[in-house]
Amino acid sequence: MAAASRVADALAKGDSAGSARDYISRGWDYIGVTSKYSAHWQDGVARCPLKEIAQNNQSPLLKKPGCFAVTADVRYFLQNGPLQGEAEDYYAFEMQSQAYRRKDYDGLALTLEYIPPTEKISHMAFSYRTGYGKPFNYSTFRFEATFNFNDDDLPPLVIWYQEGYNSDLVDYYNYNRIIGIAIEITSFD
Secondary structure, X not given: OOHHXXXXXXXXXXXXXXHHHHHXXXXXXXXXXXXXXXXXXXXXXXXOOOEEEOOOOOOOEEEOOOEEEEEEEEEEEOOEXXXXXXXXXXXHHHOOOOOOOHHHXXXXXXXXXXXXXXXXXXXXXXXXXXXXXXXXXXOEXXXXXXXXXXXXXXXXXXXXXXEEOOOOOOOOOOOEEEEEEEEOOOOOO
């Protein structure tokens, strides 16, 4: 049973709008293009060059200077897509002051990545996301850093901060400030 019909059934049975929201499953088909530029990434892996540096007129040292990458992401949300069907931007029973549209909150993104020349912090990223329907009206900023513990038994730890919208698919139009912690599992060896 589709999410829209489950929502309608819940309301018809006399459930409150809050209870009916539990059945919301928003989805959007979209057409997108992603472009990434970096002189130091190959197949998604950082290949940072080693740079020779002389220190106090002694023999040269090798130092990792760090890597940068820039990614641009553009998505066009379809009103009626082949997989999802009709876009689920907003249900009338949600009784908000306006009908929200996904394209006002999402669709344009720019991400800057940096691999610093240190072993403790292995990755840093800053991203900006906004909608193409009303560019720059609803902005989302995210910063994340990945920390290593120099121990093969401990996975990397990711700490991130996000301010803006799109914290989840159901309430994509709500403004939030979020701090998160995650463990990064890169292999099962």
